[in-house]
Amino acid sequence: MRDKGQEAEIIRLLKAGAGHVSGQKLSRALGVTRTAVWKHIEALRKSGYTIEASPSKGYRLKGPLPFNGIEVSSLLETGFVGRELRFHNEVGSTNAEAFELARNGAVEGTVIMAEGQTNGKGRLGRRWESPAGHNIYLSIILRPPIPPEEAHWLTFVAAVAAAEAISEFCPARPVLKWPNDILINGRKAAGILLEMGSEPERVHFVVMGIGVNVNMTRPMFPEYIRNTATSVRETKGAEVDRRTLAGRLLSSVELWYKVYLAEGSVPILSEWKRYFGFEGKEIRVVSFGNTVKGVCLGVDDTGALLIREPGGAVKKIVAGDMEAASK
């Protein structure tokens, strides 16, 4: 078994040490043999760190820091979200793994994060493109004491949290599309997939999946989404530090989740509306196979979308996909 705690401690000491840190010093600090230290160093190299070893001077951390669990954990400012963090280089779907863990009793706040997903999932059974090396894919296990019909508010929590975190890294203001896509300059930069396990009367757990296109560049997107997807980097014009963004994202989720538990949906919806970008605009919504067109009147206090049709009738949409109407 790898001891992630000891590995993280070695990284902390190497970062603090500025220059070389001797194997002896590391072995004393950790209370393990120098051979054990060497094994940890090997494991850390596999996790993406460049660590120079000199027989006389010891170990030195070099080059850019990787995107991994140790780095994200070292930047965490949360109380419980991400305090239990599982980072994978590759996983089928972070939501699927989180669902399984939640079902088996994982504590609230447990986060599954992956460098890449082979079977990334979007809403309603769709695919979420998840190549390794550029983006953030994470799922957070929450255990809110609510009935299933309230769980859609956590979609709004996630949308607000993601919009706020992304806005710190992006010159263009993120815009929310109902119910929970995050757009930058009119293109999708992040998505949310909320799944839950429940009885009819109460939620057992919620898995809040958030995928953010961080450093992908236009040619990297598959053809079928190249004109509708974007990344934070595409807007900023420079690479974004995923470790920092992931940390901010988890802090933001924790903050807004606590607000929801303490004060309910009102402050969440109010914040969500600040990022909603379609009020007063012509939109088209597909809901249960039907298409509704008209002027978006915003959302009501249940979170449903309101549309005024050309004839004047106002339609309330509880589930579906909306788009800006093509001219």
Next chain:
Amino acid sequence: MRDKGQEAEIIRLLKAGAGHVSGQKLSRALGVTRTAVWKHIEALRKSGYTIEASPSKGYRLKGPLPFNGIEVSSLLETGFVGRELRFHNEVGSTNAEAFELARNGAVEGTVIMAEGQTNGKGRLGRRWESPAGHNIYLSIILRPPIPPEEAHWLTFVAAVAAAEAISEFCPARPVLKWPNDILINGRKAAGILLEMGSEPERVHFVVMGIGVNVNMTRPMFPEYIRNTATSVRETKGAEVDRRTLAGRLLSSVELWYKVYLAEGSVPILSEWKRYFGFEGKEIRVVSFGNTVKGVCLGVDDTGALLIREPGGAVKKIVAGDMEAASK
């Protein structure tokens, strides 16, 4: 791998054969060697069958038939419920196993049934006593195209289905307690646990768990439920054929599930009310830690319980536990 289909076919041939059926005849009918036949016979003995073997005459089925997957399957009259049936001598919880299978794509109608559960579950995290040898414990995977807030209607579907199936085997009419306990002579004879996996907008799957106390006698119940639990046998005064009851239960679930999908909640609720035994009676309901007492006015068309308090105010209860008020 055991071939359950071939085992079932051997049982069918032995039942049809009245007397002995030769190993040669069985091997021809199945298209396998006589050694393979013998192996199947051994497996069938382990599944509870008593099979006599005579070197000259062949095999003969003797004694009472066991309660197992082959027997339940042979009595099925359903279109899809139980057509995929997994029977276990012992399982942690049929709901937990069904949930896992559903998550991994099991077809609608898949049924998990067990002779005993080591970790039988009731509503809201409670325990369901599940000794082997006397009762029915089963879970049905359903995939209704509904949002999570409609899923509670499947609790009503299950309650109606169980009440109807049980009533065929029981001289006393089963009585439903809101939302979904089945009582006989005022004591709990069956319970329902509905769990689901979903997105906020749509249910991915529902696991409908039904536990029926069939042949337990009073001394078999643990002390803590001895005065509140009963079984079909306790009322009937004679042992009940679990195979037949399980088959009727699955048919009844399929019937009422189809009615719900085709016609919605109205006919379900109407049937449910025929079995509800507390209208006009003094009841006590514990809901989210609060106790409400008063006269039960029945349920409204959303399935919520209505109580008129002594002061005259009518309370609507959406989740909780009700009891007849103690005198």
